[in-house]
Amino acid sequence: MSTRSILIAGNWKMNMGPNDTADFFEQLDAESQKQIDGVIAAVCPPFVSLATAFDSRKSASAVKIGAQNVHFEDNGAFTGEISTSMLTEVGCDYVILGHSERREYFGEDDAIINKKVKKALLAGITPIVCVGEVLDERKQNRHFDVVKTQTAGSLEGLSASELEKVVIAYEPVWAIGTGETASPEQAQEMHAFIRDELAKLFGKEAADTVLILYGGSMKPANAGELLQKPDVDGGLIGGASLKPADFAKLVAIAAEQK
Numbered sequence: 001m002s003t004r005s006i007l008i009a010g011n012w013k014m015n016m017g018p019n020d021t022a023d024f025f026e027q028l029d030a031e032s033q034k035q036i037d038g039v040i041a042a043v044c045p046p047f048v049s050l051a052t053a054f055d056s057r058k059s060a061s062a063v064k065i066g067a068q069n070v071h072f073e074d075n076g077a078f079t080g081e082i083s084t085s086m087l088t089e090v091g092c093d094y095v096i097l098g099h100s101e102r103r104e105y106f107g108e109d110d111a112i113i114n115k116k117v118k119k120a121l122l123a124g125i126t127p128i129v130c131v132g133e134v135l136d137e138r139k140q141n142r143h144f145d146v147v148k149t150q151t152a153g154s155l156e157g158l159s160a161s162e163l164e165k166v167v168i169a170y171e172p173v174w175a176i177g178t179g180e181t182a183s184p185e186q187a188q189e190m191h192a193f194i195r196d197e198l199a200k201l202f203g204k205e206a207a208d209t210v211l212i213l214y215g216g217s218m219k220p221a222n223a224g225e226l227l228q229k230p231d232v233d234g235g236l237i238g239g240a241s242l243k244p245a246d247f248a249k250l251v252a253i254a255a256e257q258k
């Protein structure tokens, strides 16, 4: 069994305003908010709900808080954007970067994501870097090439020690919000491939420390079999992370793997 931690990270996407965020933590039982050896729990609310998330965590809560995006400039005339210093000021531990929805709807490419990754690392925020193929790319058997290019491009120029501070999320786009999940074997195959690519680029030691999460319709009913795979180090969870009971179950399932 791997010595890496398991990270259960909720990506709330454009859901959960401040009131819903306060309700979430109110309903999330205290047990699920405790520190569990080897398991990290995190939620990534919309920007406007970050402060409420920090205020609403139970006082001894071990649930980490992250953002869903950040800009790569420090400040200035970038209407609508948020900087890394703003995220550190509110206390963010994580930031999701390069999610397929940002790639598809907001034109983010690997070069932009790479700048954001470097900026997050400089600020001491752990980037959760998303990669993954669309259905056509898998049907054409190009999924390994696509993920290889995204991984190398998003992480270009990092040192091995910087890589160790990065989390990767493999999210096959065809499995996001569709109810269709990659099989545990498909997930393991791609996670092992990503780790091999990381080893080629940054060395085996660094590659072995990187957490590689699976994302795409992960829920309590399928999390156990996915998390049992040796290179699946957690989940980046959309829909199921919005419900406190399901999120708590996912954390409990992760704890059983340890």
Ligand SMILES: O=C[C@H](O)COP(=O)(O)O
Residues within 6 Å of the ligand: 011, 099, 171, 175, 176, 177, 178, 179, 215, 216, 217, 218, 236, 237, 238, 239, 240
């Ligand atoms: O970031 C999370 C992924 O897009 C997965 O979303 P989902 O769990 O709703 O399929």
